[in-house]
Amino acid sequence: MSTESQHSMQRLYSAADWNALHEQALRQAQALRREAWADFWRGTDSVCSAGLATAQRSARRLAHSLGRHAQLRGGPVQAK
Secondary structure (H helix, E strand, O other): OOHHHHHHHHHHOOHHHHHHHHHHHHHHHHHHHHHHHHHHHHHHHHHHHHHHHHHHHHHHHHHHHHHHHHHHHOOOOOOO
16 A cells, blocks of 8 residues: 555544554454464364374284283283
8 A cells, every 4th residue: 555545544534543443453363363373272182182092092002912922922021
C-alpha cells in the first residue's frame, strides 16, 4: 500500500475507529495464536503417542523373543 493511500485511509477513520480496529486485530491475533498452539500440541501428542505405541510393541516383541531364546537354551535369561 502506498503512503498516499495509507494517508487517505487514515482520513476515513477517526482515532477511536483506528484504536478499535487495532484492538480487534490484537484479539484476532491472540485467538489465532491460541489455535496454532492447540494444533501444535495435538500434533505433538499424536506423534508421541504413535512413538510410544511403537516402542511398546517393540518391547513386547523383544521380551517374547528373549523368552523363546531362553526356552531354546534351557534356562531363564538374566536381566542386568
